[in-house]
Amino acid sequence: MPVSSTPAIMLRRIEFGDFDYIITFFTLNQGKVSLIAKSAKKSTKRFSGILELFSVLDIVYGSTRGKGLPVLKEAVLKQPFAKIRADIKKTAYASYWAELINAWMETREKQSKLYYLFRSVLDELDLGHMPETVLSILFQMRFMAISGHSPNLRQCSICKKQLEEITKANIIFDLTRGGLVCENCCQNISKRITLTKGTIKQLLWMDQGDLTKAKRIRFTPQALNEGLTLLKAFVPFHLGKEPKSLKFLRQIRT
Numbered sequence: 581m582p583v584s585s586t587p588a589i590m591l592r593r594i595e596f597g598d599f600d601y602i603i604t605f606f607t608l609n610q611g612k613v614s615l616i617a618k619s620a621k622k623s624t625k626r627f628s629g630i631l632e633l634f635s636v637l638d639i640v641y642g643s644t645r646g647k648g649l650p651v652l653k654e655a656v657l658k659q660p661f662a663k664i665r666a667d668i669k670k671t672a673y674a675s676y677w678a679e680l681i682n683a684w685m686e687t688r689e690k691q692s693k694l695y696y697l698f699r700s701v702l703d704e705l706d707l708g709h710m711p712e713t714v715l716s717i718l719f720q721m722r723f724m725a726i727s728g729h730s731p732n733l734r735q736c737s738i739c740k741k742q743l744e745e746i747t748k749a750n751i752i753f754d755l756t757r758g759g760l761v762c763e764n765c766c767q768n769i770s771k772r773i774t775l776t777k778g779t780i781k782q783l784l785w786m787d788q789g790d791l792t793k794a795k796r797i798r799f800t801p802q803a804l805n806e807g808l809t810l811l812k813a814f815v816p817f818h819l820g821k822e823p824k825s826l827k828f829l830r831q832i833r834t
């Protein structure tokens with residue numbers, strides 16, 4: 581019988597009957613995959629307690645037969661990320677990122693760039709060297725780019741005037757258009773957020789180049805605030821719904 585094996589990160593786990601779990605993994609080779617883990621709930625021997633949220637595992641699973649879910653056959657723990665699950669704030673951030681992936685990525689659509697991004701921000705979150713807020717900006721900017729919803733921060737969305745040519749220090753971001761608007765075009769913009777040019781440049785740095793470099797960017801408190809305000813409004817607006825975990829994250833932040 582054909583089987584697949586792949587590195588995978590646990591996105592979601594729900595109880596199924598008295599004995600089983602249904603687990604959604606974000607796999608490196610096949611994107612998002614939901615599997616049934618038989619007897620995982622009752623028997624500690626079966627998967628020896630390693631099926632925990634955000635863990636990185638090497639998994640082996642069967643192919644789909646009929647209407648049932650494929651069965652998880654083997655799992656080897658590669659990275660437990662136990663410090664994330666032990667901390668409610670870290671858990672809230674990781675849950676938000678996992679929800680974005682789970683809600684907007686198609687099943688069995690390979691997304692290796694997003695896989696490595698998620699793995700990398702979880703690594704940093706577990707280590708605790710970078711502020712969670714900066715990591716969340718990094719994840720969201722790159723997630724939006726991968727899912728084709730990047731905010732347009734390079735030019736006026738209406739007249740296409742380049743960012744460098746916009747002379748004002750405070751620039752309007754139009755939520756409906758998903759991009760900047762210059763001083764000549766900014767009348768009648770109802771859903772607006774103001775960003776300084778410095779913030780825009782820092783967000784653009786986050787969005788490009790390799791992850792190691794992006795992680796070294798030091799945000800000023802103002803840029804951090806403006807960046808978070810922008811993404812808090814922009815991500816739900818452009819994805820068309822409010823992620824459930826975002827509400828929890830807001831409560832924790834305040």
Ligand SMILES: [Zn+2]
Binds near residue numbers: 736738739
């Ligand atoms: Zn313009």
